[in-house]
Structure formats: structure tokens, C-alpha cells
Amino acid sequence: MLRTITTLCLITLIIAASGCSANKPSEEKEIKKEQLEEYKKELSELKKKIAKLEGELGNDSPANLVNVELKELQPTLFEQFIEAVGNVSTDQNIVISPEVSGVIESIRIKEGQDVKKGQILAKLNTESIEQSIEEVKVNLELATTLYKRRKNLWEQNIGSEVEFLQAESNMNAIQKKLQGLEAQLEMAVIKAPINGVIDDLKQKQGEMAGPSIPFARLVNLDEVYITADVSEDYLNQINAEDSVSIYFPVLNVTKKAKIYRTSAVIDPDTRTFSIRVNLKNKDNALQPNLMGELKMRIARIPEALVVPSLLIKKDFKGEFVFVATNGDSSSKVAEKKYISTSIKDNNSTVVTKGLESGMKIITKGYAQVTDGTPLNINE
8 A cells, every 4th residue: 555655656746747848948938038138138238338438438449339420310201102004095096987888889098197187098889879869859940830830839829738748848858868868878988086006907999898997097196195004002192293204225215204093993903094195295205015114103291201111120119220320438339219200212211200409329330339339430
């Protein structure tokens, strides 16, 4: 019995010892972290005391100081931009077709030719329509004569009202038919609906033309527009009438304009919305489907404190930079300044809290300093 109790006690002790061994590494790690923080604080204090004593003893020689360069912080205009890629288009890029069917009798333009609105481009064969018009004109002349005679008789109370009304109706019907034929004759002439250039002539003389057959492509490039897709993240930062800069790499040309409109719908697949910018293009250098790079401003801070992003470090307390301040002696020492930041763009960061205008930030040698390090300032 005694032996059994002894065995159980040994097992219990082994299990307890195992539990302590499992917790021991975690406890040791925490202890080491605390010691490290204490050592860092002690090191900082020691450096300050060393700098003070060296200053008092006159030992502030370059060998004992860290060489740094400084930059004085001054409020400056900060602007943030985004870029997007778009394609040129035009509303006046149309395919022309005749309104009636017929054989092309003559073509009066060629590819690449500038044309004006209303200019005749081609004519269809209208021989059958012209014959019908001549026929209707003869019938109209007879119907008009009969109407006039019936009218004279009716005014003298001779004949019946029905005969008079039939003559008038017949004359009006033939007039309407003549107007329809003349309209068909007019539609057999293909005219330019807008000013522009004949970009593509699709048919030849003698071919059959019709409303469903493309005759030519007419393009006007005096006014074009460019569209681009922008992330929905900037929906509240980009609006109509905002200025935009557009660079066309192929032409090495930059144009300034304003956003004409932004789309009212976000694409569910790409999570983007589109913008449109109208452009004047009198020299016709901008052609449909030409690629352009749009640069748009999304933020503007008139007086911002801006520091290079690479100078900003981070520890368990937050972001910080080193500035030069007056130490206990006549020399400058490094001081750690914790900061709050907002916009980061083009390797620069806007500091909203922690720094003031006139402070001198360490721009070179910042990696070799800690809080309280004595400095040798290179002008």
C-alpha cells in the first residue's frame, strides 16, 4: 500500500514538473522583453548623460558625434493625384446609307475628302421615278382642270355637290402622290448629314445601294472625347468640372481640360465608374481609339507639413521621426517625435500631429541615431 502511494506521488510530481516546463519558455520570453525595454531606456539615459559630460569636459569632437543633415519644416502646398488610362472616341462617326434602294449612278466624292453638311455624295438611278412623276403630272393637270370646271358650275348652281367634291378629292390625291414621288426622287440623292471627312468609301458606281447597305463612313474629329474607368474609392473625390491633365504618349502631347461628366452607375464586376472629358481637336491629331493617360487631383492641402516617407519609422507606440533639438550642452541632440499622418503620395507623407513649423528634421544619418544622440550637423 505504501509503495502504491509513493508511486502515485511520483507520477503527480512528474506531471506538475511537465506543466511548469511548458509554461517556462513563455514566461522567460516576457521577462526578456521587459529587460530589453529597460536596457533601451537605460541606454537612452546613458547617452544623454554622456553627451552632457562630454559637453562639460569639452570633448564634443566629431569622433564622438553622429554626422547628420537637417531640413527645416515649412508649410507647403500638397496635392495628391491619381492616374487612369482612357480611349478617344467621337460622337460624329457615322455610316451613311441611302434612304431608298437603287443602282448607284454616280459618286461625287473620294476617300479622304472633306465634305460639308448637305453636300451631294452620290446619286442613284431615278429613271423609273422620273417617269412616274411625269405621268402623275399629266394626271394632275387633267384633274385640276376638271376640278376648276366643276367648281365654276357649282358656283352657278349647276351640277351636284357630290361631283364637285369628287373632283376636288381626286385632284388632292394626285397632288399627294406627286409629292411622294418627288420625295423619293430627293431621297435617291445621298447627302452628307454632317461636316467631316470620308474615312471609308464602301461601294462603287453601278452597285446596288439601299437602306441596309453601308455606302460610306463619315467622321468629324473637330470635337472628340476620352473616357476612362476610375476605382469607386474615389467616387466622392472626382466630380464634373474638375480639371484633368491628359497625356497622349504616341503624340507626346499633353492637353488640359475639365471633366464633362461622371457615370451614375458603378460597374459591379470591376468596381469602377467612368468619366468623360470633351476635347477640341481642330488639327484632327486625336483619332478614335487613341490611348491617353489622365491625371486627376483628388486632394489639395494649402499649408501642409510634409516629410519624406522613408524618414518615418514605427515602433510599438506608433510612427515617429527624429528631429534636432538643443541638448543640455551647446550641441544638438536627436529627439524622437511621435507623429500622426494622413495622406501618403509620391514618397511623401502629410504629418497632421506631432511636428510644428520650424522644426529641423534629420534627413541624413537618421538610421544611426537614437533618442538623445549628440549630433554633428553638416551644412
